[in-house]
Amino acid sequence: MSFRLNFAQPILTLIYNPTCSKSNKVLSILHEALEKRPGVFKLDLLDYQKQPPTKDQLTNIINYLNLENDLNQILRNENVAAEGTTKVKGPSSIQELANLVKEQPIRLQRPILVDWNNGRAIIARPPEKAGGFLKDLGYLND
Template identity: 35%
Template sequence: MITIYHNPRCSKSREALSIVEAIATRKGLAVDVVEYLKTPPDVEQLEALRHMLRCKVADMVRSNEEEFATLELAQADDAALLRAVAAHPKLLQRPIVVFGERAVIARPPELASGLLDG
């Protein structure tokens, strides 16, 4: 099973989804598309994603979004950032592709290939 946290309005996310679907078809794997703006991950799910991404919480956050400034998150700790992303899923970096116990922020979208074919 491959999971992709996807925003259909984002061109990079659409490109990554296309790559994921092609690889899944080739390997006979199912794809779970999570439209995270409609079904936001909770804090626990975000922490699990962070662990699979092997990154800092700040690396998962879109700091260029208006909500980031409005919520004054520039100096926020990890717990506050996770709560903010759970409450405002637009802040989540996208797309995130999960395969097994690993994940990647697929920016550029070709990074999904490295995870799935590597």
Template identity: 30%
Template structure:
């Protein structure tokens, strides 16, 4: 099962979807596309994504979006739980696209990062 956290207005996200669909033709795996702006992930789902991505929670955050500045998310004293809550309440902050396969995830910026999930 492959899941893509996708924003159809984003060219990188569309590119990652195309790459995954090309791979799916070969792998015959089911695909779920989550338009996360319409269906925001819960705090629990964000924690699970973070566990698959590894790295810092801040790596999941788009720091060039208006809510980032408005909420003061550049404050280094914020906890991971506060950052998860901010993303859940403002899904535009979630890096995109995120592709999940077999318990692993990548931020597909650039879209070619998806290939790591098929190696």
């Protein structure tokens, strides 16, 4: 008699822009990791310009990144008005952040790599941070 233990394959989500070189470098790092250790995680790709992260996803990501006290850190630096002198007020709540990302998805930092099973995330800038993240999580060996 044989049996198989139930094994939930970890899911890593790459929140990315397919036209961004840094996003594509991280995607390449993830594919290389999967070539070395097939099936070690399931890769989920989220083109945030076509489908922005939901409020619940953003809530978790903010918690994983420990950015609850400064939501602006998950936004790109395009927070200066067209005149170049007036700063646009950043979001003060997750709901405001979710609305902003839905209206202006390009403002979201990229790429963001999320391990939902371990409750961890990184903003993978520079892209090489993704390799260290995978090693820290045990998905990639030296």
